[in-house]
Amino acid sequence: MRSTCSLYIDTGYLLASAARRVTGTSLRSGIHVEYRRLIDSLIALVQDQSGLPLLRVHWYDSAHNGVPDYQQQRIGELAKVKLRLGRVGYEGQQKGVDLRIGLDLVTHARNKTSDVFFLVTGDDDLTEAVEEAQVHGVQVVLLAVPVNGDRPHGVSKHLLRAVDDLQVVDGAIIDDAALKVELDAAPAAAVPAPAVPAPKPGPSPRDLATSRPIATPAKAPAPVLAYTSSTGADSYVAAEYQRTPCEETVPEALTPDLIDRIAEQVVNSFLTSSDENAKAALAHSRPSIPRDLDRALLLDACEAIDVYDLPEQARFRLRNRFWDRHDALSAAGR
Structure with missing residues (x-):
């Protein structure tokens, strides 16, 4: 079987890191990404570094109910790209993405699908999966996105110790594919002043003389919102x-x-x-x-x-x- 390399991309890490580089913060919605250009550049990078042809790109992201949105469908239709989706939980948290990456790393290593695995992530939760994949004879190279010069963004020290090598992606690849989003602020519409209700007539002296205070049960203190x-x-x-x-x-x-x-x-x-x-x-x-x-x-x-x-x-x-x-x-x- 011909020797190949494979590319595994944690989309959450990639886009958060790209946003950090371009806008100064990790907010993904702050950037617009040319995905085809970004993926093609990463493919060229791993083929050049390994000297091996690419077998496949594995693109990991989350989606509501595991159903791809329009942009994810377009990414999945790109040549040599395999879309792998987790779910978005009830509270907006990502579910199943790390598990999919870890299972794929171990399964593909066991089946010897490629000789070199390039992994774009910084997640500590993948450390054990990387070590298990290495047991089966593959090299696992970590690709990190640079911020503040050449400093890799958000890479766990445990993961860094586990991989065979760390390579920092050329910053020009990110800069060429990710653009800062700046919407023109529309002028705020004038809000009419609320109408002032006419004052209600007060109680008559007879009402005051005959009225009795009505006891109301004490209310329990309202709960307050707290973060876990x-x-x-x-x-x-x-x-x-x-x-x-x-x-x-x-x-x-x-x-x-x-x-x-x-x-x-x-x-x-x-x-x-x-x-x-x-x-x-x-x-x-x-x-x-x-x-x-x-x-x-x-x-x-x-x-x-x-x-x-x-x-x-x-x-x-x-x-x-x-x-x-x-x-x-x-x-x-x-």
């Missing part, structure tokens, strides 16, 4: 159990100024790339933060201080400042 440790997920906490969101220490590197800068970059990217319907939907979701925005906040913070995960108190402060910066930028007409 999972990105963007929310839950309600009974009032009697409310306390400070978390007592964990915020990393010293994550200063208030840095938190403000990260929150402002994410908000600014969203406001400049979103139409009025998307902005209204965000305002309606308050105080919850949509998962894609929340994920961008956490990814950017992790990247800024070079950690893989954040304690709950740091997440709370990022989310709190998100709404502060949203209100400030919206008031400024962004």
